[in-house]
Amino acid sequence: MGKTKKLIELDDKAIAILEKQAKLQKRSLKNYIEYTLEDQALRFSEPSEEYKKMMDDMIERDEKGLLKTHTWAEVLKQYGRKL
The missing domain is CATH 1.10.1220 (Arc Repressor Mutant)
Incomplete structure (x- = not known):
């Protein structure tokens, strides 16, 4: 460039x-x-094509109920941290 x-x-x-x-x-x-x-x-x-593809995949998984999410508290607990 x-x-x-x-x-x-x-x-x-x-x-x-x-x-x-x-x-x-x-x-x-x-x-x-x-x-x-x-x-x-x-x-x-503009977001990259890779990012768009990843986000489309995440949206599709969420719509199908296949996306696993965690609360912030769960993530902190997993790493032995507190709010």
Whole structure:
């Protein structure tokens, strides 16, 4: 995949907030902004064919009563954890 450079303008307050977040993640401001934008773009993207197939299978199993589900409390109990 190629890369494209874009010039963006942000107000000083936004930059200050983003710099603090970048430091918390031990990233440079540039890297943090790029990472955040790419992550957000992926959230807007179409799910993969594999994911769609898996979800269709889950829906079909649920409709047929074959899907086994567990409550959060059951999962925690299985791993010796408490709420």
